Structures are given as C-alpha cells and as structure tokens.
Amino acid sequence: MTTTTATPVTTIGKKRRSPGRTDDDTRPTNWWVTALIAVCSLTVLIPVYLAVVVALKTPDQLDQGTGFELPTSIRWENFAEAWERTAFPQALLNTALITVFAVIFTLLSNSVVAYALARQLHRPFFKGVYFYFLAALFIPFPIIMLPVVKQSALLNLDNQLGLIILYTVFGLSLNVFIYTAYIQSIPLELEEAARVDGASTWGVFWRVIFPLLTPMNATVGILTCVWAWNDFILPLVVLTSPDARTLPLANYVFQGQFNTDYTVAFASYLMAMAPLLLVYVFSQRWVISGVTRGSIK
C-alpha cells in the first residue's frame, strides 16, 4: 500500500517515452482502426459543420430544412448583423485584452513565485505557502462566487482589469504546481555559475531560469489563454457594465434577446469561436504537446 502515500502526479511521467514512436513502430498499419477513428471524429466535426452551414444560410432556407443542408445561397448579412447586435468589436477587444494581459501577468508573476518555492521548499515557510496554494485547488468556485462579486464591486474591479487580476491570482494554485516540479529538475549548478559571476537572485531568475522555463511557459500560457478566452461564469458574475462584456457573455445576452434569429446567432457563435480555433489550427502540435506536458508533469 505504499502507493497510496505518493500522488500519481509525481509518479507518472517519469517513465515516459518520446511521443512520436513512429520510427520504431514496425506494426502493420491497422486499417480497421483507422476507419473507426475516422468515423468517431465525425462526432467532433458535426457541431462545427452545423455552426458553419447555419451561419451562412438565409432564415427561409433554415426554416424549411433540418439545418444540415448546404446553403443554397450564402447570406453574408448574417455576419454583418451579428457584428452590430452583439457589439462584436468591443467584445472581441475586451476578450483579447483580458486574455493577453492575464497570460502576460500570469507568466511573469507565477513563475517567480514558483521559482522561490521550488528552491526553498525545504524550509517550513515556503513549504507552507506551497501547500496553501495547492489546497486551494480543492475549493470549488461556487463557494467564493458570491463574496468575490461583492468584493470586486466594492473595489471598483467589476471590469476588465478586475478579471485580469482574478485570472492571474486564481491561476496561482495550478500554475505554481506545474512550474515547481519543472524548476526542481533544473540543476542548481547552472545558477551557481551565474552567482559566481555576481548575479543577484533576481538576475539569476530572469537571465538563467526564466529562459529555461520556455516549455512550461508555453504550457501555462496555453492553459491560461484557453481558460480566460472561453470562461463564462467569472465574467458573468463580476462584470457589471455592458461595455466590458466578453465574447461568451455577449453571446449569452444576445441569446436572451433574439431568440429565433438562428442564422444571425450562429454567425455570432462562429465569430466568437473562430479566433482561438484559427490559432489552434496553425499551432496544433505545439498546443497539444504543451497541454500534455502540463497534465503529466
């Protein structure tokens, strides 16, 4: 029963083989499984396909069919109308600003904290802080939801800035956990060489450690980006001004107001999904390896 004492997070990943095992793979190609996987992947694509074709149709054509038919004539006005009604440029700008700054602040601050914790983990104070952050992972969001709204309203943080701060701070728990394990695997000798040359602790961190953290920065950056871009509940409860609305929130409001304009609504969904989807399509392998690294470290 020794296994119970060790968390699987630390035990796994050690014996990992390199991801691409294509070179040494001498098995014959399995066509049955290929076909099966192809069919299964359709379930992923069906909703995406539906979103695209409905967004391009005229309301008349949509009423007559099931929604899956290809559009007979393409109606670009759907996008123009959705652009107006959801105040798309404003929502996109808000979401982009919140996401970009949340990612930047998270990378710059959480890595520093994790560095100090990782290097001093043998001291009670730092160990205490580490477990303090870790324990917060178990606290579900609903318990802080109501008070945090009061607090952010009181501090005039019921806006984009407030969300940036909350994402940066709430992310600490998971990010410190991800960074720390990685920093501990960086040999101390690398730092000592810089210290002999007269670098301060800050200097060591920014010039030696931070560049070495690039893979973990990618992981934390991707996780924070996807979270901040797609999050619904935090903007829903924290933001008060309509001018501050993020993309998911704008679509939520839109949904309530224009219940039956499905073609316009779908154009709006597509515009909200497109930016991150495009980024993903162009950096697919990089994103997947980043997320994998974070989950098994």
Add this chain to the structure above:
Amino acid sequence: MSTTTRTARATATEAAPIAPKKRLALPTYYWMVWPAVIAFAFFHTVPVLVGLFFSFTNYAGYGSWNFVGFSNYVNLFRDDRVLNAYGFSFWFAILATILTNVLSLAIALGLNAKIVARNFWRGIFFVPYVLAILIVGYVFQYLFSNSLPKILASIPVFRDNILTDPTWAWLPIVLLAVWQSCAFAIIIYLSGLQTIPAELYEAASLDGAGAWKQFTAITFPMIGAYFTINMVLSLKGFLQVFDHVVALTNGGPGTATESVTLLIFRGGFSGGEFAYQTANAVIFFIVITLVSLIQFRVLQRREADF
C-alpha cells in the same frame, strides 16, 4: 504495480534538501513570494472566510442582517429544490464521468494503434478543448430543439424537443459535456499509453494472450494512475456543471436540470438568498472534497491490487 512504487520512492529522495541548512533564506526569496501570498489571501481566502461568516447569518445580499446560527444549514436539508439540485448534479456527473472515461480511453487506444495520419486525427479530437462550452452549447441547443425533431421524427422523445422533456432533458447535457471533455481526457490517456513499452505486448502475444487479455493484464494496469487522475478530475469538474446547463436548458423544464452551481448563482444573486446559498456552497465544498478523497482512495487501492 512495483514500478510505480519504486519511482514514487525515487521522487521522494530527490525532494530532499538541496542547499545547506541555514535558518532563513535570502530576503529576495521572501520578496518573491509575499506579494503573491497577500494577493491570493485577499482575493481567494478572504472571500472563502467571508462566505463562511455570512453562512451563519440571514443576509439577503443587501440591507441589515443577524446571526441565525446553523439554521441555514438545517434548512438546506429540508429544501426540496436544493436536494433536487444535488440529485441532478450527481446523476449528471456520474454518467458524464463514466462515459467520458470509457469513450476517451477507447479513442486513445485507437489513436495509439498503428493508423494512418495519426497526428491529424489526434488534432481533430482535441478541437473541442479550445471552444467555449457556452457557445458550443448553443449549437447543441439548436441541434436538439430544431434539427433532431425533424431528423428523428419517428422517436417520440426527440420529436417533441428533448430539452423540454422533464424526464430526459439531462441527456443532451451529458452528451455536450462528454463531447467537450473527451478532448482533454484522450490526450492524457494517450500520453499514458505511450509510456507502456512495446516489449510487454510482444512477450504477451508470444504467451498467446489475445487482445482483450492484453488490455486487462497490461494496458489497463499500466495506465492506472492516469485513470485515477482522470476519474477524480472529471467527477470534481462535472459536479460543478454550469455553462452546459445555462446553454441547453437553463435549469428547466421547471427545475429538472438545475445544478448546484446554477442554484447558488440564481438564489444568491437574484433570489435574495446570499447567506442561504453561501451555506449551500460550504456544504457543496465539503461534499466535493469528501467525494474526491473517497474516489482517490478507492481507485488507488484498486490500482495497487494489480
């Protein structure tokens, strides 16, 4: 399971003190940590404590309040709406957890086999991860309320818009959740499967073990830790379901699909039940923690039995 045990011990020794013992670290290290601790305490721990405090009052979210002792907590257990929300959340979370893990493990096995264009398929299965649940949820909502009634007109449940059917409205929510969360689970299982040395399978097939035997004797035991972590994280996440419900049914019809998080949100913000729903959130926290711990214990024991 001996390999896992050995690596666990190895990590334990690695974590031993690396620097010579001094009583205090350099001040710089404290400066690196303090601001984060203060910010975290202020934005996370203080709200938790404030919530805990108000859960013993009758605060409505505005106006004056008095202490009411444990009466919020006592009332929770008599409140049908609350019990109904817990019932729905658990039913949803258990189904979604099982389905997500079975399906994503199956797909990960397929992706780990020698197939054509593996990276392409892997990329496709990961797409749902980058899409907002709320927005995909709206697409699903159209699918269930407008498309399927026409396509599956011969099946009564679908013909009459399943989202407005009190007995079946949970089904689309489970499907949306599984559709979305498989993306992440597949990637974790896939990286688990890639840790298994191919020699094990070669040895097993020499001994005449079939595919199913190989799965139960090698594959599943070898990815036990991944299975445990996926099950615990899925259940914990699904219990807090919110976006899915808002997008598909908004808790309806009636309160048939009202989850605990949605109830806390509604009661707390628009229902004048700030204190009462905070008490609900405290109970919810205790329930989630207990469930996660029990699940962890049970699954790890099972892991060790192999």
